[in-house]
Amino acid sequence: xxxxxxxxxxxxxxxxxxxxxAPKSNxxxxxxxxxxxxxxxxxxxxxxxxxxxATAAAKxxxxxxxxxxxxxxxxxxxxxxxxxxxxxEELAAAESRDNGKPLKLAxxxxxxxxxxxxxxxxxxxxxxxxxSHSMGDLALNYTLREPxxxxxxxxxxxLPLYLFSWxxxxxxxxxxxxxxxxxxxxxxxxxxxxxxxxxAGLPDGVLNIVHGTGPKAGAAIIExxxxxxxxxxxxxxxxxxxxxxxxxxFKKLSLELGGKNPNIIxxxxxxxxxxxTTLRSxxxxxxxxxxxxxxxxxxxxxxxxxRTEFVSRVKDLKVGxxxxxxxxxxxxxxxxMEKILSYIEIAKTEGGTVLCGGExxxxxxxxxxxxxxxxxxxxxxxxCRTNQEEIFGPVVTIxxxxxxxxxxEMANSTKYGLASSVWTSDLKRAHRVAKDIHAGICxxxxxxxxxxxxxxxxxxxxxxxxxxxxxxxxxxxEPKNVCIRY
Ligand code: NDP
Numbered sequence: 441x442x443x444x445x446x447x448x449x450x451x452x453x454x455x456x457x458x459x460x461x462a463p464k465s466n467x468x469x470x471x472x473x474x475x476x477x478x479x480x481x482x483x484x485x486x487x488x489x490x491x492x493x494a495t496a497a498a499k500x501x502x503x504x505x506x507x508x509x510x511x512x513x514x515x516x517x518x519x520x521x522x523x524x525x526x527x528x529e530e531l532a533a534a535e536s537r538d539n540g541k542p543l544k545l546a547x548x549x550x551x552x553x554x555x556x557x558x559x560x561x562x563x564x565x566x567x568x569x570x571x572s573h574s575m576g577d578l579a580l581n582y583t584l585r586e587p588x589x590x591x592x593x594x595x596x597x598x599l600p601l602y603l604f605s606w607x608x609x610x611x612x613x614x615x616x617x618x619x620x621x622x623x624x625x626x627x628x629x630x631x632x633x634x635x636x637x638x639x640a641g642l643p644d645g646v647l648n649i650v651h652g653t654g655p656k657a658g659a660a661i662i663e664x665x666x667x668x669x670x671x672x673x674x675x676x677x678x679x680x681x682x683x684x685x686x687x688x689x690f691k692k693l694s695l696e697l698g699g700k701n702p703n704i705i706x707x708x709x710x711x712x713x714x715x716x717t718t719l720r721s722x723x724x725x726x727x728x729x730x731x732x733x734x735x736x737x738x739x740x741x742x743x744x745x746x747r748t749e750f751v752s753r754v755k756d757l758k759v760g761x762x763x764x765x766x767x768x769x770x771x772x773x774x775x776x777m778e779k780i781l782s783y784i785e786i787a788k789t790e791g792g793t794v795l796c797g798g799e800x801x802x803x804x805x806x807x808x809x810x811x812x813x814x815x816x817x818x819x820x821x822x823x824c825r826t827n828q829e830e831i832f833g834p835v836v837t838i839x840x841x842x843x844x845x846x847x848x849e850m851a852n853s854t855k856y857g858l859a860s861s862v863w864t865s866d867l868k869r870a871h872r873v874a875k876d877i878h879a880g881i882c883x884x885x886x887x888x889x890x891x892x893x894x895x896x897x898x899x900x901x902x903x904x905x906x907x908x909x910x911x912x913x914x915x916x917x918e919p920k921n922v923c924i925r926y
Contacts, residue, residue, distance in 0.1 A: 455634030457497035458644025474540035477808030486652035491660035494648035498617035501645030506615035517562030540770030561609035587615030597623035610912035694905035699858030702851035703733030709863035780833035857899035
């Protein structure tokens with residue numbers, strides 16, 4: 441809803457050409473605190489004009505930034521990393537308030553990871569090399585890897601600064617300049633990052649952050665002719681639109697999209713370890729991580745034991761205000777809460793039995809907040825909507841299987857293929873299942889154990905391309921083969 445009469449409310453600003461400025465239209469919309477359901481700041485409603493300004497600034501900065509020595513670029517990125525670390529308390533509190541996630545999660549995962557992204561890519565670029573291909577006595581080929589220009593980076597609301605910086609850092613390290621848009625639902629830490637970049641001495645125009653809605657500011661980035669590459673993380677439907685809009689302009693695309701990840705549990709697993717991790721992989725960040733295992737498949741011989749123990753432990757999870765010691769905070773927005781609740785209704789009409797949760801939770805003192813009880817559903821076939829569509833909330837289904845083949849068939853039965861987990865102590869089976877599962881990531885006896893050097897991304901409708909490690913440097917550069925005859 442547009443808002444013009446809240447002079448005391450903090451107004452976020454765009455970061456364009458090194459300065460914090462208002463959107464051209466001077467229009468703002470409300471930013472909600474999901475834990476209280478109240479508006480607490482205002483977001484610039486940026487348009488095509490703001491994106492044009494940002495892109496022009498990024499274009500002007502490109503020759504300066506791309507010609508700087510790698511060491512100089514690295515020094516500035518490491519300065520940004522150290523300022524993130526210095527201001528981590530402020531950043532974590534802001535992330536928790538903006539997103540509804542427990543403060544503890546923001547302090548231990550989101551903000552350290554944002555720092556690590558700048559540090560990892562700021563140092564990684566010092567160690568990166570391109571290839572050469574010798575043709576014996578005849579000739580030598582070598583590959584030049586050059587920055588491309590202005591990168592468009594668009595990220596979602598679930599891990600705001602974590603994912604925003606995951607795109608921006610490799611783009612900058614390789615010498616590109618950036619126009620970036622965080623989700624309108626969680627813009628605050630991106631705004632704090634712009635202040636950090638100013639303090640770190642990032643040259644004007646190298647990074648530009650434009651706030652606003654996806655269809656307006658986001659689409660303007662996708663469609664801008666001076667932005668030849670797009671790194672996008674978000675929903676599959678948005679990704680489809682971006683692919684359609686970018687294809688005729690031959691833009692380079694990296695799309696990290698949705699998931700409906702299987703968590704396959706064999707009877708021979710370490711039950712306690714699996715149980716502890718499965719609670720996390722189901723409900724961490726209120727189930728709003730693209731990597732959460734939302735379809736739990738359990739070998740029939742331990743199904744009853746699993747169900748009893750799991751449901752009992754889920755009932756013990758504490759839902760409450762994110763600033764307190766809780767397992768689950770608020771989900772990110774009212775529309776998202778309503779979407780999740782509507783999926784629980786769909787599950788019931790499809791014949792599912794809600795074993796626990798299934799409803800909104802009223803937290804004392806924060807009755808308008810968007811809290812949901814962690815929900816476990818059973819009795820559904822893998823082909824139903826509940827098991828095929830991404831719910832992206834604290835909702836999991838459980839189902840038994842009888843054989844490894846059946847587990848794989850169930851696991852691979854969706855259009856998605858982002859992540860998967862397998863629990864077994866049989867090494868050969870672990871290798872077999874990891875090989876045959878349709879997913880970009882397979883965790884064996886663990887979950888969300890991340891090494892930033894590894895390729896990250898999905899198959900099928902979960903995306904196109906890979907981020908992570910040097911794959912990201914490859915994406916943000918154009919290879920050119922130079923062939924020299926001796
Ligand atoms: P959306 O696709 O709705 O939005 C993602 C980003 O795209 C936001 O910044 C959004 O802006 C923007 N956007 C929306 N429409 C357009 C458009 N037409 N043109 C350009 N940009 C646009 O996803 P959510 O924010 O709801 O995030 C949840 C989704 O992200 C889930 O599907 C989840 O699985 C996926 N995800 C995937 C990950 C991966 O690595 N594969 C990691 C994390 C999440 P605004 O919000 O302001 O509308």
